Amino acid sequence: MKKIKQRRFSSTTIKAFTIVVLVLLFIIPNDMVVQLIQEREHNELEVKKDIGSKWGAPQLISGPYLIIPYQKKEKLEQNGKKTEWLSHHYLNILPEMLNITGKLNPIIRKRGIYKAILYDAVLNYSGSFELPDFKKMGIDPKLIDWNNVTFNVGITDMGGIKEHLQLNWGITQNIHLEPGIKGTIAPKGVSAIVAIKTGENRKTTDFDFTVKLQGSESIFFTPLGKTTKVALHSSWNSPSFQGRFIPDSREVSPTGFSAKWEILNVNREFPQQWIDKTHKVSCSKFGVSLLEPIGQYQKNIRAVKYSLLIIVLIFLVYFFYEILGQFRIHPIQYSFIGLALIMFFVLLLSISEQLGFDIAYLIAAFATGGTILVYSATWLGNKKKLMMLTSFLVTIYGFIYVVLQLEDYALLVGSIGLFIALFNIMYFSRKIDWYNINSSNR
Secondary structure (H helix, E strand, O other): OOHHHHHHHHHHHHHHHHHHHHHHHOOOHHHHHHHHHHHHHHHHHHHHHHHHHHHOEEEEEEEEEEEEEEEEEEEEOOOOOEEEEEEEEEEEEEEOEEEEEEEEEEEEEEEEEEEEEEEEEEEEEEEEOOOOOOOOOOOOOOHEEEHHHHHEEOOOHHHHHHOOOOOEOOOOOOEEEEEOOOOOOOEEEEEEEEEOOOOOOHOEEEEEEEEEEEEOOEEEEOOOOOOOEEOOOOOOOHEEEEEOOOOEEEEEEOOEEEEEEEEHHOOOOOEEEOOOOOOHHHOOOOOEEEEEOOHHHHHHHHHOOHHHHHHHHHHHHHHHHHHOOOOOOHHHHHHHHHHHHHHHHHHHHHHHHHHHHHHHHHHHHHHHHHHHHHHHHHHHHHHHHHHHHHHHHHHHHHHHHHHHHHHOOOOHHHHHHHHHHHHHHHHHHOOOOOOOOOOOOO
């Protein structure tokens, strides 16, 4: 009798071990599905990048700032001889006040099954520059090249500029900004030579200009003003505020968003004026991205992460059916069921590219769940068991869908759901005599 019990226990152990091996083997097709999703996501990014390159790339606007060229007398005494010469230098001056108000008009462009989020921006710049005390900085005002003082605005993608830029400088000057930029603050942009009056009553000069700009996905600014104020609004209802500074105030609604920033020079890591050397002002950039909260490929990746969990739970149901129902399920049948569960994610990916994630999930769940039920009905032979299997499939697919919709509470809900599943498995199997399964179920 003891040998019979050991034989039965050994048979159950072998079956359990076989199921574990099958689950581990399904890691291979599961990884293939993940790679397929990543490949499709990469294709989408390439299409977005290509569309953006023709419309306008993500924009970073650095400016405005002044570049003042000057000379400095240098002296060297060697072997009793004195040598003098003039060295050339550049003084970078940032604005005292910088106000930016803008409107972003989002535009969606499609190419095949992919879409890119673009925008038209109208940005109004205003502010003022104040000349420093040149003598305190060791600069002789007589050696300043006042005829080549340049007003500069850095723009990352010049192809996105849609109208000529006109600068209102001081009281009377209306200047056309031309391509090309001075200094090291920005690699590309527009600039113009401006006239500066050096009298005590004209140390401060006001400016304003408007930029009509095309870009894609995001727009960023650098806080170059001693006080920088930015106000943006758009009809895009899912903004992502990014960069070094978040808005001081913001409103997001189904009809769009508005946001305001106010940044002081003490909040950043570079000074108001400097000579020659380079400061990475882009490290202090801030702005907004017009992105979807969770793209379809991100949802597919998140869904695939639950694939092995689904397979384990379904296999456990069949394993308990096999133990309690007095019939055998061949490992090949387990394999077919596992492949059907993996196919769910392939169907989900392919259909979501055409119809969207939610509808694709419903279709894929119905198709794979129906296939498993039809396949199982031939050997379950019991309507009650078939209905229990149906309710279990509906529950697990429904639970995974709910978790995928959650962002902040996905881990909490997922862990509670897994705990409930484990509790039920332990509860319903608590009376099984694993050493004598057949006897315990008679």
